Amino acid sequence: MESTKPIQKRRKNEPDGFDRFNRVSKPANAVLNLIFFLMAAVCVIPVLLVVAISFSAEASITEYGYRFIPKIFSFEGYTFLASQSKMILRALGISLFVTIVGTVLGVLLTTLMGYVLSRPNYKLNGFLTMVVFIPMVFNGGLVSTYFVVGTMLGLKNTVWALIFPLAVSSFNVIICRTFFKTTVPESLIESAKMDGASQLTIFSRIVLPISLPVLATIGLFLCFAYWNDWYQSLLYIDDHKLLSLQALLNQILTNIQMLAKNAATMGASAAEMLANMPQEAARMAIVVIIVLPIACAYPFFQKYFISGLTVGAVKG
Amino acid sequence: MASEKKKLAKRRKWGRDDTELSLLALPTTIWYLLFCFAPMFGIIIAFKDYKVHGGFIQSFLQSQWVGFKNFEFLFSSKDIWLIIRNTLAYNIVFIILGIVVPVAAAIAIGQLHSKKLAKAYQTAMFMPYFLSWVVVSALVWAFLSYDKGLVNGLLESWGMDRQQWYMKPAMWPPFLVFMNLWKGVGYGMVVYLATITGIDKTYYEAAGIDGATIWQQIRYITLPLMKTVIIMMFIMNVGRIFYSDFGLFFQVPRDSNSLYNYVYTLDVYVYKQLKTSTTGMAAAAAFVQSVAGCITILTANAIVRKVDRESAMI
Numbered sequence: 137m138e139s140t141k142p143i144q145k146r147r148k149n150e151p152d153g154f155d156r157f158n159r160v161s162k163p164a165n166a167v168l169n170l171i172f173f174l175m176a177a178v179c180v181i182p183v184l185l186v187v188a189i190s191f192s193a194e195a196s197i198t199e200y201g202y203r204f205i206p207k208i209f210s211f212e213g214y215t216f217l218a219s220q221s222k223m224i225l226r227a228l229g230i231s232l233f234v235t236i237v238g239t240v241l242g243v244l245l246t247t248l249m250g251y252v253l254s255r256p257n258y259k260l261n262g263f264l265t266m267v268v269f270i271p272m273v274f275n276g277g278l279v280s281t282y283f284v285v286g287t288m289l290g291l292k293n294t295v296w297a298l299i300f301p302l303a304v305s306s307f308n309v310i311i312c313r314t315f316f317k318t319t320v321p322e323s324l325i326e327s328a329k330m331d332g333a334s335q336l337t338i339f340s341r342i343v344l345p346i347s348l349p350v351l352a353t354i355g356l357f358l359c360f361a362y363w364n365d366w367y368q369s370l371l372y373i374d375d376h377k378l379l380s381l382q383a384l385l386n387q388i389l390t391n392i393q394m395l396a397k398n399a400a401t402m403g404a405s406a407a408e409m410l411a412n413m414p415q416e417a418a419r420m421a422i423v424v425i426i427v428l429p430i431a432c433a434y435p436f437f438q439k440y441f442i443s444g445l446t447v448g449a450v451k452g
Numbered sequence: 453m454a455s456e457k458k459k460l461a462k463r464r465k466w467g468r469d470d471t472e473l474s475l476l477a478l479p480t481t482i483w484y485l486l487f488c489f490a491p492m493f494g495i496i497i498a499f500k501d502y503k504v505h506g507g508f509i510q511s512f513l514q515s516q517w518v519g520f521k522n523f524e525f526l527f528s529s530k531d532i533w534l535i536i537r538n539t540l541a542y543n544i545v546f547i548i549l550g551i552v553v554p555v556a557a558a559i560a561i562g563q564l565h566s567k568k569l570a571k572a573y574q575t576a577m578f579m580p581y582f583l584s585w586v587v588v589s590a591l592v593w594a595f596l597s598y599d600k601g602l603v604n605g606l607l608e609s610w611g612m613d614r615q616q617w618y619m620k621p622a623m624w625p626p627f628l629v630f631m632n633l634w635k636g637v638g639y640g641m642v643v644y645l646a647t648i649t650g651i652d653k654t655y656y657e658a659a660g661i662d663g664a665t666i667w668q669q670i671r672y673i674t675l676p677l678m679k680t681v682i683i684m685m686f687i688m689n690v691g692r693i694f695y696s697d698f699g700l701f702f703q704v705p706r707d708s709n710s711l712y713n714y715v716y717t718l719d720v721y722v723y724k725q726l727k728t729s730t731t732g733m734a735a736a737a738a739f740v741q742s743v744a745g746c747i748t749i750l751t752a753n754a755i756v757r758k759v760d761r762e763s764a765m766i
Contacts, residue, residue, distance in 0.1 A: 248477065274742060
């Protein structure tokens with residue numbers, strides 16, 4: 137049967153020429169497809185479960201537990217969050233502020249250093265390279281970092297404790313340096329210098345505009361890091377007004393646990409209040425609010441991550 | 453050539469360019485001084501009985517030197533050995549599986565006939581990498597919660613008993629290994645796939661014409677050409693063998709007391725000690741971690757440098 141198919145048709149979906157013979161057999165391909173389908177499903181299904189829980193009625197969760205298809209469909213998790221909108225919007229605001237300001241600041245600091253290190257004739261090149269490399273090998277550890285950032289620099293319970301510590305990473309600086317070294321033509325910089333341009337002008341008017349791919353890569357790395365960060369909040373933030381979405385979720389996860397642990401010692405009224413709010417659905421609704429922007433964005437930005445990872449693997 | 457250029461740069465006098473470049477580098481250099489180098493000097497609080505008297509520098513100066521007392525306390529506790537064992541054991545498993553599984557997956561996904569399907573699988577498997585551990589902790593809870601979890605629901609519908617998953621130490625080591633792979637395979641696959649797609653297609657064509665099977669092509673073309681990137685990833689991970697992913701070990705087991713012996717790693721220990729104000733022990737443990745980490749990364753790099761100069765990181 138196979139041979140009666142018109143050749144034209146077969147060529148459409150299958151590679152031409154030699155490639156068609158030099159590849160795994162059809163059964164092997166089917167087995168591999170099955171394995172990858174299962175692995176992909178394992179990666180995505182937990183998120184779908186959480187989405188389903190967020191749309192379940194509290195009564196149905198209490199009765200039947202978490203399910204992929206809610207027994208009783210309901211928006212009450214989201215309406216509860218809307219009724220607590222002051223808390224949620226403030227957390228969203230903190231998350232957005234930290235992500236935007238942090239990304240801009242981080243990209244600026246990283247590219248500046250990357251550019252300076254990419255200049256071969258710069259006098260302090262060796263010294264600054266050490267400044268960037270040493271932290272990759274040695275660091276002060278959590279305890280002294282905690283005291284330096286929290287107490288000495290006085291960032292405890294300020295939004296800057298969420299921004300500054302994550303702004304620069306030596307890995308990103310090296311990605312930038314490698315990119316500038318390999319893609320920005322030396323002659324371009326030399327000719328600008330001949331015309332009397334300062335280094336700041338060269339950096340901002342010539343180097344940055346032709347380096348958009350690396351800016352996008354670093355920007356995305358930072359953007360995801362800031363949006364996903366909860367650790368800095370755990371360390372430095374006690375003030376409820378400064379909780380980001382991730383930190384808020386973290387608190388809610390632990391608090392409900394604590395409430396469950398203390399259920400025996402708790403007064404009836406507190407228990408009643410707890411019983412009246414759709415805690416399960418609301419909790420998962422927060423997860424959905426956090427994950428939704430990421431899940432929508434990353435498929436489109438994947439290629440910048442990939443290019444960043446590849447550049448990072450090439451040492452400069 | 454390169455060394456000649458460097459010599460030239462040294463002989464040259466300090467110019468306008470150098471001043472301008474120094475100014476451009478200044479903000480980032482200050483960042484490095486404050487957030488990386490200041491903590492490096494702060495590490496000596498491990499040798500002090502750190503007490504809070506106002507600001508950090510004041511407290512630092514007023515605290516008593518106690519020599520190695522913090523370390524004596526730390527190493528006389530049973531916990532620390534258990535925790536170091538956990539950290540090393542988990543990392544060894546993570547390093548091995550974290551290379552074998554993504555490399556195998558990257559090679560296998562490159563063999564799929566349909567490139568569109570391959571891209572779709574890759575995108576789906578990359579997703580966990582973009583989720584925070586707090587979110588992952590909530591996802592795991594949806595499966596493992598005692599009264600509402602999906603797993604217990606299924607067990608019950610099959611006529612079996614519900615299980616207190618968060619109090620079953622034996623299942624956690626394999627489960628944490630699984631979660632680590634779950635979150636990391638997509639990322640690792642992307643890194644290795646980038647290398648594989650960079651390999652010249654004509655190698656495979658030539659091998660195929662000479663009658664090499666797909667296995668032979670993988671064994672004699674793909675794997676040797678991936679050697680450098682695999683070694684790079686290996687050193688980076690071995691260098692970090694005293695560090696662990698705090699989120700994985702703190703958030704996923706939800707700080708359950710029954711799992712203590714099986715899920716505590718150095719990072720979790722330091723954090724817990726710090727939060728319970730036993731600063732001396734925490735500082736000593738953090739010091740051990742930093743110094744041991746520094747030694748391992750330099751050693752790993754030195755070994756690789758001997759074996760294959762091109763693959764060395766520093």
